[in-house]
Amino acid sequence: MASYETEHASDDTQRTSERPRRPDLSSFFSMMSEITTDSPQERNRPGAVPVPADMSTAYRTLADAFRIMQRDNENADTDMMEQMIESLMSSAERPPTEVKGVEEEWIAQLERVSVKKLKKDADCPICGNAFSEDPHPLLVRLPCHKTHVFDLECVRPWLLLNGTCPMDRIDFAKQIRERRQKQLEEIKKNAAPEDEEEEWDGLYG
Ligand SMILES: [Zn+2]
Ligand SMILES: [Zn+2]
Incomplete structure (x- = not known):
């Protein structure tokens, strides 16, 4: 019994050292x-591209x-x-x-x-x-x-x-992007319910 266990243990050790998972x-x-950063602010920084x-x-x-x-x-x-x-x-x-x-x-x-x-x-x-x-x-x-x-x-x-x-x-990443896009559009819609004219004036104002 002891010899079986010893053999078995050495077999295991050998296998792990030879073949990492x-x-x-x-x-x-x-x-x-380096490529990605966790905060969106960081990501939008020009140097972070x-x-x-x-x-x-x-x-x-x-x-x-x-x-x-x-x-x-x-x-x-x-x-x-x-x-x-x-x-x-x-x-x-x-x-x-x-x-x-x-x-x-x-x-x-x-x-x-x-x-x-x-x-x-x-x-x-x-x-x-x-x-x-x-x-x-x-x-x-x-x-x-x-x-x-x-x-x-x-x-x-x-x-x-x-x-x-x-x-x-x-595609989870796409799902997340689409969900975010929808949320952004909702926010925009709620923040500016009408009207294009004001924006137009703003441009020339
Ligand atoms: Zn795996
Ligand atoms: Zn799956």
Whole structure:
């Protein structure tokens, strides 16, 4: 019995040291914090406009990390990962002027899921690791579907850059932008119920 446990433990240690759950994305996240800032005032500051080269690097860095995950992962959803990598690479080629992802605050309020509430063999669609094998699982559920559960650290970089669910491509960032736009229009409507003439006078006044 003792020998089984020892063997088992050493096996585990070996596996973790050989194969980390996912590539180190710390350089990606420091890049993202340079590109995006949390406060809208900061973002509107002229100097805060992202440099296209930085943007390209951010997309490429994440694509590279996803390639490593895909290579190391036997149960990978190949199609999904292919599409994610392809989308990242095409954004790297033609970086948008503005990151189309969601904000950290939005990610922070995502529903946390206990690993005990999931099927035993449930795994992360991105890295393919079984949640139950993670000694410190930190799982989030996207609002699109109850089975769309990911390791927070796997889906966070994707959400920051793309703002979509990798599985059904529901565009959360777009939903947020449209909701904000509507709110702005409401505010405008309420603040200036009529009339264009006044504005016209104002221009020449
Ligand atoms: Zn994962
Ligand atoms: Zn989804």
